[in-house]
Amino acid sequence: MDRTGGIAFGRSILAAAFCASAIAAQAAEPIKIGAFLSITGPAAFLGDPEQKTLEYYVEQLNSAGGLLGRKLELVAYDSAGDAEKARTYAKRLIEQDKVDVIVGGSTTGETMAVIPLAEQAGVPFISLAGAVVIIEPVKKWVFKTPHTDRMACEKIFVDLRARGLTKMGLISGTGGFDKSMRAECLKVAATHGVEIVADETYGAGDTDMTAQLAKIRNTPNVQAVLNAGFGQGPAIVTKNYRQLGIKLPLYQSHGVASKQYVKLAGEAAEGVRLPAAALLVADTLPDSDPQKKVVAGYKREYESRFKQDVSTFGGHAYDGLMLAVEAMRRAGSTDKARVREALESIRGYMGTAGVVNMSAQDHMGLDLSAFRMLEVRNGEWTLVK
Amino acid sequence: MSAQLTQYLLSGLTVGAIYALVALGFSMIYNASHVINFAQGEFVMIGGMATVWFIGMGLPLPLAALAAIGAATLVGLLLEKLAVEPARNAPVVTLIIITIGASILLRGIASVIWEKKIHALPAFSGEQPIVLGSATLTPQSLWVIGVAAAVVAALWWFFNRTLAGKAMLATSHNRLAAELAGIGVRRVLLVSFGLSAALGALAGILIAPITFTSWDVGVMLGLKGFAAAILGGLGSGPGAVAGGLALGMIESLGAGYVSSAYKDVIAFLIMLAVLMFRPSGLLGRRTAERV
Numbered sequence: 001m002d003r004t005g006g007i008a009f010g011r012s013i014l015a016a017a018f019c020a021s022a023i024a025a026q027a028a029e030p031i032k033i034g035a036f037l038s039i040t041g042p043a044a045f046l047g048d049p050e051q052k053t054l055e056y057y058v059e060q061l062n063s064a065g066g067l068l069g070r071k072l073e074l075v076a077y078d079s080a081g082d083a084e085k086a087r088t089y090a091k092r093l094i095e096q097d098k099v100d101v102i103v104g105g106s107t108t109g110e111t112m113a114v115i116p117l118a119e120q121a122g123v124p125f126i127s128l129a130g131a132v133v134i135i136e137p138v139k140k141w142v143f144k145t146p147h148t149d150r151m152a153c154e155k156i157f158v159d160l161r162a163r164g165l166t167k168m169g170l171i172s173g174t175g176g177f178d179k180s181m182r183a184e185c186l187k188v189a190a191t192h193g194v195e196i197v198a199d200e201t202y203g204a205g206d207t208d209m210t211a212q213l214a215k216i217r218n219t220p221n222v223q224a225v226l227n228a229g230f231g232q233g234p235a236i237v238t239k240n241y242r243q244l245g246i247k248l249p250l251y252q253s254h255g256v257a258s259k260q261y262v263k264l265a266g267e268a269a270e271g272v273r274l275p276a277a278a279l280l281v282a283d284t285l286p287d288s289d290p291q292k293k294v295v296a297g298y299k300r301e302y303e304s305r306f307k308q309d310v311s312t313f314g315g316h317a318y319d320g321l322m323l324a325v326e327a328m329r330r331a332g333s334t335d336k337a338r339v340r341e342a343l344e345s346i347r348g349y350m351g352t353a354g355v356v357n358m359s360a361q362d363h364m365g366l367d368l369s370a371f372r373m374l375e376v377r378n379g380e381w382t383l384v385k
Numbered sequence: 386m387s388a389q390l391t392q393y394l395l396s397g398l399t400v401g402a403i404y405a406l407v408a409l410g411f412s413m414i415y416n417a418s419h420v421i422n423f424a425q426g427e428f429v430m431i432g433g434m435a436t437v438w439f440i441g442m443g444l445p446l447p448l449a450a451l452a453a454i455g456a457a458t459l460v461g462l463l464l465e466k467l468a469v470e471p472a473r474n475a476p477v478v479t480l481i482i483i484t485i486g487a488s489i490l491l492r493g494i495a496s497v498i499w500e501k502k503i504h505a506l507p508a509f510s511g512e513q514p515i516v517l518g519s520a521t522l523t524p525q526s527l528w529v530i531g532v533a534a535a536v537v538a539a540l541w542w543f544f545n546r547t548l549a550g551k552a553m554l555a556t557s558h559n560r561l562a563a564e565l566a567g568i569g570v571r572r573v574l575l576v577s578f579g580l581s582a583a584l585g586a587l588a589g590i591l592i593a594p595i596t597f598t599s600w601d602v603g604v605m606l607g608l609k610g611f612a613a614a615i616l617g618g619l620g621s622g623p624g625a626v627a628g629g630l631a632l633g634m635i636e637s638l639g640a641g642y643v644s645s646a647y648k649d650v651i652a653f654l655i656m657l658a659v660l661m662f663r664p665s666g667l668l669g670r671r672t673a674e675r676v
Contacts, residue, residue: 044501174646200645205605207403207596210396210521211637212645218389232503232597243514243521244392264505264597267512 030073031066031334033058033324034099036089036114037128037317038106041080046106049314050128051076052306054103057321060301067325068333075099079110086110087117094121100334101327103320105129106313108176115142124327124340126320128313131180135363143343143363145319145353146312147277147370149177149228152254153185155275155371156226157192159384163249165223169198169216171209171237172228177255181228197222202233209233210240217246224248230255235264242268249273254371259309262376273384275371277312279352281381295352315352322351388519393641394634395517399526399595401633405533406588407610408617408625409540410581416544416557416620417577420480424464424488426607427495428582431457432589433598434495437504446507454586460491461582465575473571488603496600506593525594532591533626536584540622553577557620616656618669627667632656 035054038047058074066072075097077089086105093099094117101124105111108131115134118125118141125142127134132148160168168189172182182199189196198219200212216225225248227237234256241250250272252261257276262269278285282295298318299310326349327342328334346365349356354370373384407429414422435456439449468483509528514521543550555563556573564570589598596602609632617628632652639651659667 042501200640202640202645203605203649205602205609207592207606208396208400208637210399211393211640211648214389214392214396214520215641215645232599235503235505235597236595239512242512243523245514245521260503264503266505 030071032099034093034102035076035104036079038081039078043081050317053314053317083113090114128316149181150184169222226251238265319351392520397634397637401630402529404613405626405629408613410585411614413581426603427491428585429589430603432586433593457586461578465578503599508594618666624668
């Protein structure tokens with residue numbers, strides 16, 4: 001609370017100071033980008049890099065001359081992973097701060113709570129959360145930048161088929177991310193010719209999953225195992241998997257696509273595959289890769305500015321901000337209806353998540369090429385060719 | 386089939402030993418004060434996290450573990466001195482609520498000092514699993530089981546063969562009589578908080594290579610350890626171990642033979658059933674009413 005208050009306060013002082021000089025210079029109001037993010041709380045690992053990214057790039061855009069001859073102003077609040085707070089802050093962004101566009105919503109819960117407000121007020125809203133329900137069914141004013149869990153499932157199934165396998169055991173946690181991914185995987189498995197032959201779960205604080213894995217191992221015909229999970233669970237699953245000496249291919253979800261997972265699971269992670277954004281392997285992408293320039297650039301800027309490893313979550317915020325800027329540039333104004341139309345017509349835009357091809361039916365605009373299949377080799381993520 | 390059963394039993398043993406170690410800490414404080422210390426899980430967290438921290442400063446594992454146990458003991462003593470003792474004349478329920486408050490505070494402080502990241506500790510004797518028939522066990526599990534057994538033995542000796550231990554037991558039976566017999570009951574409570582904090586920290590260090598550790602690892606471990614202590618009989622050392630092992634076995638067999646989605650449900654149902662017929666737990670003392 002205090003921190004965001006401080007941020008908002010700091011911003012408004014900056015804005016005030018800026019306005020004073022702007023009035024003298026060009027008498028134009030700044031373009032207001034509103035954000036509500038889980039900067040603290042359980043989802044702080046999402047909100048923290050997102051906030052840093054937004055602040056940094058708004059600064060960068062301003063020092064490069066701003067947009068449409070006006071400066072940008074970021075109004076960010078900390079919703080702390082709480083849907084109720086997200087709603088309150090979104091209301092404030094719309095009614096009090098009168099922002100031109102909202103980029104935010106670190107978690108699906110926060111995003112879903114704000115959608116009715118954005119729809120009613122008619123404010124373009126670019127969400128940074130994962131679940132497919134945000135854009136399905138399509139909502140007029142709501143867009144999103146991250147991949148969905150359904151795409152992760154599809155990417156894994158395509159890879160599985162490429163290895164000539166079709167029967168998969170599933171083990172998932174009971175958290176929101178885990179459950180949603182499990183449901184999506186079960187839904188799309190059949191359309192990819194994959195059969196889920198085992199479906200086990202583990203609890204949030206569980207310390208050992210060997211019982212579930214032993215059960216999967218003893219399932220007839222199982223050819224590979226997929227762990228839909230988040231946090232320390234997947235690292236324990238990976239260790240238990242090796243402890244039991246299971247030789248089947250193990251897939252993890254994009255939920256653990258970070259260096260931390262490899263560090264926690266150690267040697268047990270060797271050979272594990274997972275779908276992830278190109279950002280994670282920015283340095284190893286070939287120069288011919290169309291995404292190389294964007295992801296390597298963002299990674300370099302972020303890591304040199306904040307002295308911490310880049311995360312895909314910050315990348316989602318980068319994409320959200322850049323899409324908003326691109327839309328306003330194309331619309332030539334900040335008129336909300338025209339910005340919305342411009343957002344919907346963006347095609348071929350290269351972001352950290354992949355090529356964005358928005359349409360009236362698709363408010364995310366990413367396809368499976370956005371995901372890269374990675375494998376852990378010698379403790380490093382490597383691209384699966 | 387039997388190969389599968391062996392694996393389930395070994396899994397249950399690993400998890401059960403973890404619960405047992407946490408449960409022992411609950412029993413300790415309960416023995417001395419009839420207070421259920423809901424900050425016990427946080428002692429476990431401090432043990433694991435502080436060890437990771439000290440190793441990061443360059444200490445070798447044994448020294449880091451000792452330093453972490455020392456740090457947790459200090460926290461336990463401070464908790465008793467600053468929060469529990471000033472309220473010593475309050476009803477037990479008030480004291481329990483104080484420990485809940487303390488657990489939230491400790492979690493908050495930990496999340497600030499150590500960040501909200503998950504940390505790993507290297508296994509003490511390597512990661513190479515031990516193969517028993519067609520089932521496997523990690524060497525770290527043996528550490529957990531072995532230390533749990535040693536702790537039970539040490540506690541038995543302490544409570545039955547030393548003056549300080551007997552004084553603690555006496556205080557738990559009748560505070561007024563103990564005080565009249567010249568036992569410093571305030572000191573007893575202080576010692577019991579220090580000891581159970583040390584015990585919790587020890588558990589936290591031993592299990593960190595298996596479960597990883599983070600600022601909020603104490604919540605679930607504390608809950609499961611508490612359930613184990615209740616199941617075995619609050620205040621009983623062997624009961625805590627029996628309760629922990631039973632809970633671990635039920636969970637693992639439930640996940641293996643029935644459904645992993647309902648393993649906690651099965652475990653808690655059996656626990657309720659046991660308590661229905663034996664309210665004092667598996668090995669708890671019958672609370673005889675003296676007239």
